[in-house]
Amino acid sequence: MKNNNLKGWLYLLPAILFLGAFLVYPLIDVLIYSFEESFNFASQSSTGIGGFNYSYVLHDPYFLKALRNTFILVAVTVPLSTMIALFISVALSSVKKLRELFQTVYFLPYVTNTLAVGLVFMILFKQTPYSDGLINVILGVFGMSPVDFIGGPYWAKMLVLCVYTVWIVMPFKILILTGSLASVDNTYYNAAKVDGTSRFRVFRRITLPMISPTLFYLIITGFIGAFKAYSDAVALFGTQLNAAEMNTIVGYIYDMLYGSSGGYPSYASAAAIILFCIVLTITCINLLVSKKHVHYS
Amino acid sequence: MKVTLQNVTKKYPSRNKKQPSEVIAVKDFSLEIEDGALIGLLGPSGCGKSTTLNLLSGLQKPTEGRIFFGEDDVTDLPAENRGVGLVFQNYALYPHLTVKQNITFPLENRRGKDKLTRKQMDEMALETARLVQIDQLMDRKPSELSGGQQQRVAIARALVKKPRILLLDEPLSNLDARLRLQTREEIRRIQRSTGVTTVFVTHDQDEAMSISDLIVVMKDGVVHQIGKPQEVYDQPADLFVAKFLGTPPINMFDGNVRDGVLYIGEQAVQRQLSLPDGKVDVAIRPEGFTVNNSGAFTCDLDRIEVMGRDISIVSTHPDSLGECIRSIVSADSIKELSGAKVSFDLKPSKVHIFEKDSGKRLY
Amino acid sequence: MDFDKIEKTARYKRRALNTLIYVFLGIWALIVLFPFYWMVLTSLKSYGSYNAEWIPKLFTLDLTLENYFSAFTAVPLAKYFLNTVIFTLGTTALMLAVTVLAAFAFSRLEFRGKNLAFTLFLSLMMIPGELVVITNYVTATNLELRNTFTGLILPSVASVFYIYLLKENFSQIPDELYYAAKVDGTGDLKYLFKVMIPICKPTIITVTILKVIECWNSYVWPRLVTDEQAYFLVSNGIQEIRENGFGRDNIPAMMAAVVVISVPLIILFLIFRRRIMAGVARGGMKG
Numbered sequence: 001m002k003n004n005n006l007k008g009w010l011y012l013l014p015a016i017l018f019l020g021a022f023l024v025y026p027l028i029d030v031l032i033y034s035f036e037e038s039f040n041f042a043s044q045s046s047t048g049i050g051g052f053n054y055s056y057v058l059h060d061p062y063f064l065k066a067l068r069n070t071f072i073l074v075a076v077t078v079p080l081s082t083m084i085a086l087f088i089s090v091a092l093s094s095v096k097k098l099r100e101l102f103q104t105v106y107f108l109p110y111v112t113n114t115l116a117v118g119l120v121f122m123i124l125f126k127q128t129p130y131s132d133g134l135i136n137v138i139l140g141v142f143g144m145s146p147v148d149f150i151g152g153p154y155w156a157k158m159l160v161l162c163v164y165t166v167w168i169v170m171p172f173k174i175l176i177l178t179g180s181l182a183s184v185d186n187t188y189y190n191a192a193k194v195d196g197t198s199r200f201r202v203f204r205r206i207t208l209p210m211i212s213p214t215l216f217y218l219i220i221t222g223f224i225g226a227f228k229a230y231s232d233a234v235a236l237f238g239t240q241l242n243a244a245e246m247n248t249i250v251g252y253i254y255d256m257l258y259g260s261s262g263g264y265p266s267y268a269s270a271a272a273i274i275l276f277c278i279v280l281t282i283t284c285i286n287l288l289v290s291k292k293h294v295h296y297s
Numbered sequence: 298m299k300v301t302l303q304n305v306t307k308k309y310p311s312r313n314k315k316q317p318s319e320v321i322a323v324k325d326f327s328l329e330i331e332d333g334a335l336i337g338l339l340g341p342s343g344c345g346k347s348t349t350l351n352l353l354s355g356l357q358k359p360t361e362g363r364i365f366f367g368e369d370d371v372t373d374l375p376a377e378n379r380g381v382g383l384v385f386q387n388y389a390l391y392p393h394l395t396v397k398q399n400i401t402f403p404l405e406n407r408r409g410k411d412k413l414t415r416k417q418m419d420e421m422a423l424e425t426a427r428l429v430q431i432d433q434l435m436d437r438k439p440s441e442l443s444g445g446q447q448q449r450v451a452i453a454r455a456l457v458k459k460p461r462i463l464l465l466d467e468p469l470s471n472l473d474a475r476l477r478l479q480t481r482e483e484i485r486r487i488q489r490s491t492g493v494t495t496v497f498v499t500h501d502q503d504e505a506m507s508i509s510d511l512i513v514v515m516k517d518g519v520v521h522q523i524g525k526p527q528e529v530y531d532q533p534a535d536l537f538v539a540k541f542l543g544t545p546p547i548n549m550f551d552g553n554v555r556d557g558v559l560y561i562g563e564q565a566v567q568r569q570l571s572l573p574d575g576k577v578d579v580a581i582r583p584e585g586f587t588v589n590n591s592g593a594f595t596c597d598l599d600r601i602e603v604m605g606r607d608i609s610i611v612s613t614h615p616d617s618l619g620e621c622i623r624s625i626v627s628a629d630s631i632k633e634l635s636g637a638k639v640s641f642d643l644k645p646s647k648v649h650i651f652e653k654d655s656g657k658r659l660y
Numbered sequence: 661m662d663f664d665k666i667e668k669t670a671r672y673k674r675r676a677l678n679t680l681i682y683v684f685l686g687i688w689a690l691i692v693l694f695p696f697y698w699m700v701l702t703s704l705k706s707y708g709s710y711n712a713e714w715i716p717k718l719f720t721l722d723l724t725l726e727n728y729f730s731a732f733t734a735v736p737l738a739k740y741f742l743n744t745v746i747f748t749l750g751t752t753a754l755m756l757a758v759t760v761l762a763a764f765a766f767s768r769l770e771f772r773g774k775n776l777a778f779t780l781f782l783s784l785m786m787i788p789g790e791l792v793v794i795t796n797y798v799t800a801t802n803l804e805l806r807n808t809f810t811g812l813i814l815p816s817v818a819s820v821f822y823i824y825l826l827k828e829n830f831s832q833i834p835d836e837l838y839y840a841a842k843v844d845g846t847g848d849l850k851y852l853f854k855v856m857i858p859i860c861k862p863t864i865i866t867v868t869i870l871k872v873i874e875c876w877n878s879y880v881w882p883r884l885v886t887d888e889q890a891y892f893l894v895s896n897g898i899q900e901i902r903e904n905g906f907g908r909d910n911i912p913a914m915m916a917a918v919v920v921i922s923v924p925l926i927i928l929f930l931i932f933r934r935r936i937m938a939g940v941a942r943g944g945m946k947g
Binding site for chain 1: 915918947
Binding site: 063182185187188191192194195196197198201205206210211295 | 354355357375376377379380381383384385387389391392393402403406407408413454458607614
């Protein structure tokens with residue numbers, strides 16, 4: 001038996017080592033960092049313990065801008081992407097022909113490199129001295145004057161970021177939602193049909209409640225994912241996100257750590273923990289709200 | 298509502314791509330259902346009875362033939378406009394709605410001049426719930442109900458909209474044995490008190506026999522017999538019906554008709570038949586035997602199973618087509634049994650003779 | 661009731677709705693596919709003709725492969741590629757070893773503290789990567805692991821989710837098989853490799869593919885831990901190309917690089933389509 005105990009832990013050892021060194025230890029350490037004031041990277045020493053790092057971060061205009069950007073991104077993309085994904089999934093579930101082809105196509109963005117495709121989006125939206133870019137040409141057809149979506153006004157840049165984010169998160173949501181829709185027992189629909197229920201009412205009264213746990217799962221993961229947005233912004237606007245006014249909270253963390261304004265792991269830690277708290281709060285609010293509206297069978 | 302099916306056929310395209318032949322689920326089905334009747338569609342699984350039910354409900358459309366509700370041709374009418382009540386095998390109660398919400402669900406679909414007020418809906422729901430005796434459970438969720446209660450809710454939901462016909466798909470298959478007996482009486486009672494024309498599907502002959510006004514025996518999409526339960530049992534149209542109905546199953550023998558006398562082996566078991574000579578299949582119901590030591594039909598006694606009021610005699614015969622012959626006789630007969638042989642008299646009404654190839658009943 | 665009319669309107673409505681649905685689905689397919697089309701099309705236009713298009717042409721037959729040539733010569737794309745392959749293979753192989761052993765311990769072995777350990781493992785799933793990356797960066801810097809494959813690979817190895825996924829799958833193998841093997845004198849490791857792994861091959865393949873995708877697309881950690889081009893992965897490479905390579909405006913050449921980077925994963929996806937989608941549906945998440 002004793003031998004068995006040892007053996008069990010021996011098999012776990014590699015996992016424990018990796019997880020301990022790169023997940024558990026850093027978690028504790030980041031908390032410590034965030035409270036160590038004026039931490040010096042070179043000498044690995046600090047002047048004391050306190051909340052200064054948090055106060056610095058919370059008063060840093062770059063952080064506040066990143067915070068604002070992230071909140072806008074979350075508020076726009078999560079409801080929008082979930083809603084479009086729901087529409088698409090419902091449409092997809094109601095047809096038979098070409099369904100698999102559509103599903104495959106819709107999933108493509110998931111397996112592509114965010115940075116690489118972001119570059120394509122950039123050239124589609126960018127206005128250069130040589131061309132207004134395809135999107136501007138299309139908008140021009142509708143009588144709109146060209147805008148530089150990549151280097152121009154704030155709202156234009158935010159718009160592109162939102163569009164790209166929605167495009168990127170859609171495959172996951174469509175996949176999960178079509179799976180969930182397919183798992184609704186067909187006899188419910190037959191029962192409703194025999195009772196002469198309109199399509200809209202079937203959707204609202206049967207489909208929606210039945211898939212509500214999935215929908216809720218997507219909203220929560222969507223919130224978490226959107227709060228951590230970073231590489232999408234880098235893909236569109238380059239690594240100098242502060243200069244582009246398009247920084248996100250995670251971008252701010254990495255900038256503090258490394259890059260042109262880097263070298264401040266304490267500030268990065270404080271910012272990371274603030275982000276973690278925001279995500280936690282939002283998730284808790286979500287959970288509370290869902291208790292009322294989500295049907296768990 | 299009188300319901301008429303006229304030469305209804307349903308074909309499915311073959312799933313097997315190499316053999317593009319069609320699968321025929323229902324073939325040339327004609328039936329006239331009197332207003333207020335309770336009809337049982339009976340047959341082994343895959344016989345097309347569920348398809349027939351779906352054709353009646355409008356969830357599926359027949360490939361050929363017409364369906365009438367009263368004088369209206371509803372063949373191409375979609376399910377939502379047919380006004381049928383359908384109770385599904387697994388009940389299909391909406392799990393997120395309460396019993397009351399489930400029952401009012403069909404009523405809320407009404408639009409325009411048929412639109413009901415909340416109060417009217419509640420009244421109708423309560424009335425129907427009383428009918429099926431679930432008015433105490435209105436605020437529960439389906440998951441908090443027993444199987445039998447769920448069944449009643451499903452029936453209430455089907456009845457609340459005053460359907461033109463009521464369809465039940467294997468209504469008792471998800472209930473345990475005790476509830477089954479109780480519920481089938483209940484279905485009969487509800488059907489009687491509402492007077493709605495009802496069609497139900499089952500693979501269980503007891504279920505069909507006990508409550509139907511008329512049963513329809515089907516196999517492989519073909520209707521084998523339509524008739525009153527006792528009629529179908531006593532005068533099976535063919536070999537399949539004879540074999541399918543009755544527990545214990547009917548006993549089968551190779552037989553021979555010579556000069557108007559039926560022989561099993563060399564034993565003349567029945568006389569004065571107006572049948573041509575030739576080989577036949579003989580089927581004898583278990584209750585068609587009476588023990589008589591000087592009887593015409595002698596078998597090798599295997600064992601006796603005591604069941605209380607009756608006894609079951611298990612015997613063998615060289616010309617039997619089954620493994621053994623099972624006869625149910627009165628317990629008094631046990632006194633007459635001795636030795637390795639048993640002799641029977643046969644009740645003529647319980648002996649059926651079938652044509653060898655077609656399976657058609659000759660007598 | 662006018663039945664004919666009801667039938668007709670029902671049929672008409674159904675047909676109209678169906679058409680509408682297909683149009684809608686088609687539009688979304690177009691939105692998804694268009695960037696890919698644009699990327700390939702642009703990569704095949706010559707530098708001169710691309711810049712001469714004030715209104716970009718949606719289609720042209722005047723195609724050239726010169727951009728692909730310059731993608732591999734003007735910038736060290738091949739090097740980025742090789743780095744990514746090394747990183748992906750190294751990380752995935754280590755991850756598999758660690759994951760299989762841990763999943764085996766959790767599903768098959770009985771030892772004290774197992775349940776507690778498993779619960780702790782599961783709770784680790786909730787730790788956001790953004791938190792730990794900070795310390796990992798400091799650690800890597802202190803251990804002088806920056807700009808090394810060791811520094812790139814090690815922190816990327818462990819994944820609680822895959823351990824969980826595999827453990828669930830291992831647990832489905834009936835106990836009898838294990839006891840039968842024990843009676844025949846099969847050791848634990850041999851049982852793991854000869855019985856469990858072959859039976860759970862589909863899940864292991866799924867986990868492997870998901871990890872490969874994750875590695876191929878990873879950007880944040882490689883960006884932090886490498887600043888020498890010799891150790892750049894494709895994601896950093898793309899960023900580098902965009903900011904410094906080709907002369908900033910050589911968009912066709914950039915697109916050629918993007919195509920080259922995207923193609924391996926798209927091929928992988930088309931081969932293992934069902935497996936990848938099923939795996940992701942079971943709880944994979946991007947980022």
